Amino acid sequence: MLTKEFLSEKLSAGFPELKFEFSEFRDEITVKLSKSFIVTVCDYLKNTEGLQFNYLEDITAIDWARKKERFEVVYILFSIDLKQRLKVKVGVEEKDAKVDSVSVIWKAANWFERETYDMYGITFNDHPDLRRMYMPEEFQHHPLRKDYPLMGHPGDLSLPQK
Amino acid sequence: MERLQKGEVHPRIIQALLDQDSGITVDDALDNEMILNMGPQHPATHGVLRVLLRLDGETVVASVPDLGYLHRGYEKMAENMSYYEYIPHTDRLDYISPPANNTAYCLAVEKLLGIEAPKRAQYIRMIFCELSRIASHMIAIGALGMDVGALTVFMWCIREREKILNIYDLVCGARFTTSYTRIGGVSVDINDVAKAKIAEFIDQFLGQLEEIEKLINTNRIFLERLDGIGVISKEEAISLGITGPTLRGSGVEHDIRTASPYLCYNEVDFKVAVQTEGDSLARYFVRADEVRESAKIIRQCLERMPSGDTMLNSPKKVLPRKTEVYTKMEELIHDFMIMNFGVKPPVGEIYSAVENPKGELGFYIVSRGEGHPWKMKIKSPSFTNLQSLGPLVAGHMVSDVVAIIGSIDPVMGEADK
Amino acid sequence: MGLEAKLQTDGFITTTIDAMVSWARKSAVWPMPMGISCCGIELMAVGGAKYDIARFGSEVMRFTPRQCDLMIVAGTVTYKMSHVVRKIYDQMPDPKWVIAMGVCTSTGGMYRSYPVVQGIDQFLPVDIYLAGCPPRPDNLLNALMMIQEKIGKTRARDFQDAPLTETN
Numbered sequence: 001m002l003t004k005e006f007l008s009e010k011l012s013a014g015f016p017e018l019k020f021e022f023s024e025f026r027d028e029i030t031v032k033l034s035k036s037f038i039v040t041v042c043d044y045l046k047n048t049e050g051l052q053f054n055y056l057e058d059i060t061a062i063d064w065a066r067k068k069e070r071f072e073v074v075y076i077l078f079s080i081d082l083k084q085r086l087k088v089k090v091g092v093e094e095k096d097a098k099v100d101s102v103s104v105i106w107k108a109a110n111w112f113e114r115e116t117y118d119m120y121g122i123t124f125n126d127h128p129d130l131r132r133m134y135m136p137e138e139f140q141h142h143p144l145r146k147d148y149p150l151m152g153h154p155g156d157l158s159l160p161q162k
Numbered sequence: 163m164e165r166l167q168k169g170e171v172h173p174r175i176i177q178a179l180l181d182q183d184s185g186i187t188v189d190d191a192l193d194n195e196m197i198l199n200m201g202p203q204h205p206a207t208h209g210v211l212r213v214l215l216r217l218d219g220e221t222v223v224a225s226v227p228d229l230g231y232l233h234r235g236y237e238k239m240a241e242n243m244s245y246y247e248y249i250p251h252t253d254r255l256d257y258i259s260p261p262a263n264n265t266a267y268c269l270a271v272e273k274l275l276g277i278e279a280p281k282r283a284q285y286i287r288m289i290f291c292e293l294s295r296i297a298s299h300m301i302a303i304g305a306l307g308m309d310v311g312a313l314t315v316f317m318w319c320i321r322e323r324e325k326i327l328n329i330y331d332l333v334c335g336a337r338f339t340t341s342y343t344r345i346g347g348v349s350v351d352i353n354d355v356a357k358a359k360i361a362e363f364i365d366q367f368l369g370q371l372e373e374i375e376k377l378i379n380t381n382r383i384f385l386e387r388l389d390g391i392g393v394i395s396k397e398e399a400i401s402l403g404i405t406g407p408t409l410r411g412s413g414v415e416h417d418i419r420t421a422s423p424y425l426c427y428n429e430v431d432f433k434v435a436v437q438t439e440g441d442s443l444a445r446y447f448v449r450a451d452e453v454r455e456s457a458k459i460i461r462q463c464l465e466r467m468p469s470g471d472t473m474l475n476s477p478k479k480v481l482p483r484k485t486e487v488y489t490k491m492e493e494l495i496h497d498f499m500i501m502n503f504g505v506k507p508p509v510g511e512i513y514s515a516v517e518n519p520k521g522e523l524g525f526y527i528v529s530r531g532e533g534h535p536w537k538m539k540i541k542s543p544s545f546t547n548l549q550s551l552g553p554l555v556a557g558h559m560v561s562d563v564v565a566i567i568g569s570i571d572p573v574m575g576e577a578d579k
Numbered sequence: 580m581g582l583e584a585k586l587q588t589d590g591f592i593t594t595t596i597d598a599m600v601s602w603a604r605k606s607a608v609w610p611m612p613m614g615i616s617c618c619g620i621e622l623m624a625v626g627g628a629k630y631d632i633a634r635f636g637s638e639v640m641r642f643t644p645r646q647c648d649l650m651i652v653a654g655t656v657t658y659k660m661s662h663v664v665r666k667i668y669d670q671m672p673d674p675k676w677v678i679a680m681g682v683c684t685s686t687g688g689m690y691r692s693y694p695v696v697q698g699i700d701q702f703l704p705v706d707i708y709l710a711g712c713p714p715r716p717d718n719l720l721n722a723l724m725m726i727q728e729k730i731g732k733t734r735a736r737d738f739q740d741a742p743l744t745e746t747n
Contacts (some may be wrong), residue, residue, distance in 0.1 A: 025510035060539040083421045108403025111549045134230030136659050153695030157658035159667035161704045205642040231660045235692030257617035320627035
């Protein structure tokens with residue numbers, strides 16, 4: 001079972017100069033870090049003995065609406081060998097909604113990042129194929145943002161002629 | 163945000179297809195590629211999946227799946243309704259196995275609330291999860307058979323599935339979209355008639371499964387259409403995030419039921435079905451083996467099921483019983499508060515995953531202490547499995563694409579959310 | 580019972596062409612199974628042995644629109660999908676009928692959200708709205724019988740001068 005102490009020890013051994021925020025809720029550990037180091041930290045998490053997070057379960061974002069760091073991108077990692085789970089978070093500001101893509105580490109990240117881009121409008125640098133996942137290509141909004149209404153704006157999406 | 167002009171709409175997906183370099187070399191290459199559009203209305207794509215294929219002769223050189231034809235905005239709706247209201251919506255995620263989705267969602271909310279359903283309810287949930295696994299795999303095997311030209315298997319599998327739907331009908335009053343579980347338990351207890359009916363079904367089912375296997379396991383067409391088609395290695399499967407039977411068909415022994423046991427899966431005895439070949443045939447064998455294990459689990463559950471409550475008694479978190487609502491003041495107030503303002507979990511976020519028939523179904527819920535989730539993300543197994551479609555079909559014939567889609571068994575309802 | 584009983588006695592029957600044509604039409608309605616989501620599974624169950632749509636002469640489910648005369652739209656239609664549904668409808672030869680199976684297709688149902696069309700009658704002519712989420716197979720058979728009744732009332736000349744729809 002992964003503990004906060006073990007994780008923080010491992011991470012500070014690998015990245016002595018970086019600051020990590022740890023939180024725990026219902027036995028689930030979340031670690032938050034600065035977005036510019038996400039690729040190197042993920043690479044470390046995947047390839048370090050005792051962590052071995054070789055399986056990416058999901059990538060998503062949270063829209064906090066009124067915070068200064070409006071978005072948070074969440075990576076849910078799992079280790080198939082050690083059966084442990086970890087959530088990694090990075091904060092993203094609305095003006096600079098760009099994060100480095102982790103699809104070089106896990107191929108699964110490709111579609112997850114496309115989905116996050118579609119739903120929240122966060123772009124991923126060096127992504128191999130960043131297109132919309134679900135919505136039609138001519139759609140101009142990002143529906144899971146809190147300022148997009150549940151029913152959408154009338155006329156956002158076209159209907160065929162009757 | 164870059165704005166697309168009307169004229170650029172179609173080239174973007176085609177451009178993605180042309181940009182792909184899969185490194186496939188074709189014998190007797192025609193050097194005359196064509197693009198074939200498959201779906202979204204196609205009998206073999208299991209719903210509304212659209213795949214663009216780049217072909218050289220009949221060989222697939224590259225492919226791009228296009229999703230979103232069934233995107234119904236589940237995550238947005240979750241942010242706008244209370245935790246209880248959302249239960250019927252989970253039925254329609256993976257619409258081939260509704261009770262398993264209900265259980266997954268209720269387990270996630272229970273984890274967020276910090277409560278646990280009574281033992282009997284957990285056993286009932288397990289029985290229903292496994293029944294739905296049988297029903298789902300029956301459709302998967304039947305549809306796979308139909309895709310490669312064996313229609314009889316499909317009819318036989320549908321017949322078995324109908325028997326399971328009759329059990330749902332008997333227990334919770336709906337034959338298909340059950341909405342059976344509640345937060346903190348299940349809506350109704352199962353009686354002796356239903357128990358006898360489940361036992362009767364399991365007894366005859368294994369014989370029927372043998373009949374089905376007799377029909378296809380020795381069928382040369384079936385075997386040759388699947389053997390060695392769509393091979394994916396262990397490392398590639400893990401890197402692509404594939405889940406469920408598709409992952410286990412590649413030799414990875416990963417099953418959430420044993421990796422981090424939920425419900426009472428640590429109390430029953432079962433094996434995780436694994437095949438090492440990683441081709442379409444291996445995925446079929448994994449499903450057939452899993453169905454057998456499910457039958458074993460149901461038998462054990464029926465034997466060991468304790469008596470007692472099926473709903474947790476926890477005011478402010480769990481709906482009180484209807485009889486008490488009508489007779490007692492306190493319960494009436496709780497019912498009113500939960501119905502109007504919702505259950506209020508503490509501030510926090512959880513990720514809870516279960517092993518659904520299709521693979522790992524996870525709910526990531528962020529709560530700000532309100533009656534509705536601030537954010538809900540559904541990690542759907544079909545979505546991740548579909549991501550492997552590109553590498554799987556590359557280098558195969560067009561007719562194999564159908565068999566490969568059938569063998570990874572996607573359900574578009576949850577892939578598109 | 581059927582026509583063969585007449586053979587024993589007179590050997591001929593009198594009828595109108597309208598009655599003849601509509602009888603033939605309604606007894607072999609070939610559905611186009613537009614299975615989009617959950618209702619598509621119930622549509623499959625209708626084709627199975629227990630409910631057996633073959634009793635009503637409609638077991639021939641064709642996945643090409645050009646051989647069908649009844650479109651069963653089974654499942655939530657999103658805006659992205661609506662163009663596809665309409666195109667398939669346009670490709671079906673006249674005369675043609677539409678069943679909106681389930682509440683999603685009828686009104687949008689429980690999906691009051693941005694991508695879902697709130698009722699397919701916004702872009703398609705619908706003959707039967709079928710309640711249920713999803714409707715039970717017996718209910719779909721009932722709808723099929725209602726469609727048959729409706730077809731039975733049509734006259735052959737109603738479709739004679741129907742304008743050709745443009746297909747592409």
